[in-house]
Amino acid sequence: GAVVSQHPSWVICKSGTSVKIECRSLDFQATTMFWYRQFPKQSLMLMATSNEGSKATYEQGVEKDKFLINHASLTLSTLTVTSAHPEDSSFYICSARIPLGGGIQETQYFGPGTRLLVL
């Protein structure tokens, strides 16, 4: 199956610093990637849709200036948590879809996640 990687797998940072998380599709090209956030013992919450070559689409309530998304190539999307605070500590997961003929009948493949701890 398709493989999606994330780097780093975990990161600890000081409050006020910025953290960049990378999401790569290793064996396919992904025009669209998605970023999710998962709190302990809770479900995945979609944060934004990352589109190659254009601006990301953010879900309601997600601060686009805080969570910067860049999808510079067909295999890489990055999420930068700017001026991180302890409440940003969470598990961040990306996914990438393999389009099938441009329709919605497609499957998303998920990365292993990045655990962020802000002190």
Place this chain on the structure above:
Amino acid sequence: AQSVSQHNHHVILSEAASLELGCNYSYGGTVNLFWYVQYPGQHLQLLLKYFSGDPLVKGIKGFEAEFIKSKFSFNLRKPSVQWSDTAEYFCAVNAESSASKIIFGSGTRLSIRP
């Protein structure tokens, strides 16, 4: 807006017991439906998916799910669970109008007693 409800937060079963996890969604149009599994310490994996056709969908590891359109449901079943099925299970829906966005249910934690 579409939403997904999973009724059971935590299910505890003994090995060889039958499993059914409930999932209901709210959306009146065409949907794609998914079940994902997250084993402890691992990332999400696709168990099965429904796009169209036969409403009874078979997935990996002996799991199956039935799409009942009139009930807006997509329950997950397995006739005989194993200890290795211990994991978190997420139902998810992608509505035709939402351009690939997948909305997840709150998840059901399944614990299997050996």
